[in-house]
Amino acid sequence: MWRRTVPIMITFIVGTVLVVAEFIPHKPFGNLGEDFSLYFDIIAVFAFILGGGNLCRVHFSKVYRKKTDWQFSIVTLLGFFVMLAAGLFKIGNPEGIQGDVTAAGSLFADLYDSMFTPLQGTMYALLAFFVASASYRAFRAKNIDASILLIAAFVILLGRTPAPSLIADFFAGAGITFMATAFNFVPTLTDWIMDVPNLAGQRAILIGIALGVISMALRLILGVERTYLGSDSK
Amino acid sequence: MNFWKALLAIDRRWIFLFVFLALAVPMFLNVDFDLSISREVQGLYDALDKLQPNSKILMSFDYDPPSAPELQPMADAIMKYCLKKKLRIIIMGLWPQGPIQANMALNRAFLEEDINRDDYVYGVHYVNLGYQAGNEFVIQRMGSAFYEMFKRDYTGNRYEELPLMRGIKNFNDIDFSINFSAGYPGTVEWVQIAVDRFHVRLGAGNTAVQAPQVYPYYNSGQVVGLAGGMRGAAELEGVFARFDGGTVDYKDKGTKYMLSQTIAHAVVMFFIVVGNIAYFVIGRKDKLKASK
Numbered sequence: 001m002w003r004r005t006v007p008i009m010i011t012f013i014v015g016t017v018l019v020v021a022e023f024i025p026h027k028p029f030g031n032l033g034e035d036f037s038l039y040f041d042i043i044a045v046f047a048f049i050l051g052g053g054n055l056c057r058v059h060f061s062k063v064y065r066k067k068t069d070w071q072f073s074i075v076t077l078l079g080f081f082v083m084l085a086a087g088l089f090k091i092g093n094p095e096g097i098q099g100d101v102t103a104a105g106s107l108f109a110d111l112y113d114s115m116f117t118p119l120q121g122t123m124y125a126l127l128a129f130f131v132a133s134a135s136y137r138a139f140r141a142k143n144i145d146a147s148i149l150l151i152a153a154f155v156i157l158l159g160r161t162p163a164p165s166l167i168a169d170f171f172a173g174a175g176i177t178f179m180a181t182a183f184n185f186v187p188t189l190t191d192w193i194m195d196v197p198n199l200a201g202q203r204a205i206l207i208g209i210a211l212g213v214i215s216m217a218l219r220l221i222l223g224v225e226r227t228y229l230g231s232d233s234k
Numbered sequence: 235m236n237f238w239k240a241l242l243a244i245d246r247r248w249i250f251l252f253v254f255l256a257l258a259v260p261m262f263l264n265v266d267f268d269l270s271i272s273r274e275v276q277g278l279y280d281a282l283d284k285l286q287p288n289s290k291i292l293m294s295f296d297y298d299p300p301s302a303p304e305l306q307p308m309a310d311a312i313m314k315y316c317l318k319k320k321l322r323i324i325i326m327g328l329w330p331q332g333p334i335q336a337n338m339a340l341n342r343a344f345l346e347e348d349i350n351r352d353d354y355v356y357g358v359h360y361v362n363l364g365y366q367a368g369n370e371f372v373i374q375r376m377g378s379a380f381y382e383m384f385k386r387d388y389t390g391n392r393y394e395e396l397p398l399m400r401g402i403k404n405f406n407d408i409d410f411s412i413n414f415s416a417g418y419p420g421t422v423e424w425v426q427i428a429v430d431r432f433h434v435r436l437g438a439g440n441t442a443v444q445a446p447q448v449y450p451y452y453n454s455g456q457v458v459g460l461a462g463g464m465r466g467a468a469e470l471e472g473v474f475a476r477f478d479g480g481t482v483d484y485k486d487k488g489t490k491y492m493l494s495q496t497i498a499h500a501v502v503m504f505f506i507v508v509g510n511i512a513y514f515v516i517g518r519k520d521k522l523k524a525s526k
Binding site: 098099 | 250267269272301369371449464465498500503506
């Protein structure tokens with residue numbers, strides 16, 4: 001009972017009260033949503049500690065047992081503790097312990113600017129290479145749907161750069177006016193794709209998500225959905 | 235193996251090399267583009283332009299270094315414009331690294347000759363409230379009282395000790411808000427809570443990946459202006475340079491990186507075309523063989 005009924009009852013009461021509170025803008029209901037959101041803040045703060053603790057547990061264990069690629073775990077732990085110490089104790093901070101954590105000259109600022117930023121940027125930049133490679137191998141006009149997608153992608157790829165106007169200028173200079181007109185039309189077509197087909201698709205997704213959220217919320221409040229209670233909740 | 239099959243089976247490192255050259259070489263070139271300004275970016279500029287000096291603007295930096303190549307040029311340009319226009323700037327972040335990126339934008343703006351650091355007092359003309367955990371719930375609680383979420387600023391000053399913040403209780407005291415967003419929490423959450431519930435006027439700067447998700451909110455008027463991706467950053471730099479140029483150099487990395495983006499897009503398109511030609515030629519040959 002304690003492991004199933006009580007959590008389901010708490011979920012039902014809190015869920016129902018918060019839904020009802022949305023329609024009663026008077027005390028004590030008016031501020032219930034905000035008051036309850038405070039619990040989320042508290043849990044979110046603990047999640048940081050939990051996350052840090054979990055990272056240490058996983059990687060210390062990997063190093064201790066010398067699992068595959070355990071050397072990388074040393075780098076992870078070293079990075080974690082050096083950054084933590086640099087921020088927590090404000091090492092090298094010209095303004096002292098009470099100064100801005102990212103004050104110029106502090107170890108934290110140096111690590112952030114010289115290591116964290118370029119390393120994260122590098123990881124993200126790799127996407128450009130993989131996208132190019134994947135496009136080459138997989139982006140095929142196999143049928144009408146794929147062809148439409150391919151044409152739309154081409155228009156967007158061109159339209160998001162200054163290339164159409166430069167190419168149009170080139171054709172206009174060469175006296176090929178219909179090509180100049182065609183390339184001048186690309187930015188308009190790009191805007192149309194973003195404003196009409198993209199908008200329609202995005203709205204459909206948004207409405208679908210909203211309906212899904214309502215459905216899931218009802219399942220949780222009514223106790224139909226119980227997976228959040230753990231594996232032995234059946 | 236014939237030519238077309240060999241082409242399809244090309245080692246991907248060759249593609250990587252072409253993409254690398256397409257991205258890297260233009261960075262050493264100094265090309266200035268005169269981009270056409272989209273109505274979304276024009277909307278953002280118009281909203282900022284209408285603000286009177288000393289208007290209070292809330293900037294939420296909801297991104298981290300991986301998204302900085304696209305979002306930092308937007309943040310830099312808007313920061314320069316707001317400081318030059320003597321707007322009162324309140325910075326915050328729903329992402330932990332956001333306030334650090336904001337400080338970078340501030341420091342770059344103060345490098346401009348026309349924006350003298352000594353003319354701007356921290357806590358009076360601008361303030362960095364820092365990061366607050368809680369995602370959209372932070373926005374929700376700010377609707378009642380900023381103080382509840384930011385009892386101290388980024389450097390540890392108490393909220394009530396900051397002259398700029400003394401007159402600010404909630405969103406009603408903010409004239410305009412801008413959100414630089416790379417994902418969750420970001421523009422979508424700002425629209426759903428700050429705009430819909432508290433009627434905040436919001437402008438947004440988004441990564442190219444996220445911008446299509448924000449278009450519905452722009453077209454419905456919930457977002458008054460939108461800059462998307464590197465192109466949006468370059469357009470923003472261009473629009474500021476066009477209408478507010480002179481002593482402040484707005485054209486920076488957004489404009490500079492457009493050439494890299496243009497050539498990289500051309501390379502990707504070239505490979506897609508080549509891949510498709512090879513695919514159809516091989517397919518046709520296979521069909522001919524089967525019919526014999």
